[in-house]
Amino acid sequence: MAGGQQTPVTDTGAGPDTRGYLDYLLTNRNFSAPAVAAAIAAIELNVPNRPLRVLDAGTGAGGALPELIAAVRGRSGHGGTVVAVDAAARAVEAAGRRLDDLDLDGVTADLRVGDLRDVVAEATAAGDRFDLIWSSDVIWPATFDDPAAVVQALAEALVPGGTLALFTSNYYQSMFLPGHSRLERLIRTASELTWRLPGDGPTHYERLGAWMRAAGLVEVTIGVHPIAAPVSDPAARAFLEQTVWPEMRHAVSSNGRAAGMSETDIARAGELLDPDSSAWVGNDPDGYVVQPALLWTGRSTIG
Secondary structure (H helix, E strand, C coil): EEEEECCCCCCCCCCCCCCCHHHHHHHHHHHHHHHHHHHHHHHHCCCCCCEEEEEECCCCCCCCHHHHHHHHHHHHHCCEEEEECCHHHHHHHHHHHHHHHCCCCCCCEEEECCCHHHHHHHHHHCCCCCEEEEECCCCCCCCCCCCHHHHHHHHHHHHEEEEEEEEECCHHHHHHCCCCCHHHHHHHHHHHHHHHCCCCCCCCCCCCHHHHHCCCCCCEEEEEEEEEEECCCCHHHHHHHHHHHHHHHHHHHCCCCCCCHHHHHHHHHHHHHHHCCCHHHHHHCCCEEEEEEEEEEEECCCC
């Protein structure tokens, strides 16, 4: 609905709208910060008697850099290096601005624009492996055709006893429209179709643990680091308004009918997701968001 008039919605089969990518990185960074901090604090590291080497594989806007740098400084008496790589130059620029506010005492930060697969291949070939590789919302089928092969490459870039930590915000199991669960399930399916994600099988986005085991990692474990906030929370509000609800609206427009939404469903979704509608979810004083973020960790035995 817009201005009180019904807006026609037609399935276009279009892919995701990535024009707001940088806004997504920044709003997601702020919203997920508590979960990221808790996840990194929970990682058990084998600390060698030398400087630590850490890789932030797909750093985005640098959301994990404060905790990774603090971990290197606090857990090692020898300092170390945090290498952060992302394929998007604008993401690395945002991560660089993030570094301006951090205490780097004893830690070298190495920011790179590039393919994380190239970085780990070079490190493996040079024998310059990592004690910890962290990757957040990067290793999934929307980014890589064969995510299991990427996890294998990451595992091979670890020192013996090194840790691979794969963090996921668990977007498709989150609650963004509480009180509208059936409709939200349909919109989730429309979003998966928009991102051309597999419905199941070996490349499904929830297979992180399986990919780690297939890569030969041991002690593979999972932990949950949930975030729950009312829509009045500034970080949650920005994340929902600038990223989540527009993405859902685009998914309904692109693939709503393909996801099994009726005309009534589509109209109702339009009302809930339109800021100009009296039924907009942003006007609900009791609205909230829950995101059950997950951390998978595994340890290398590769010599």
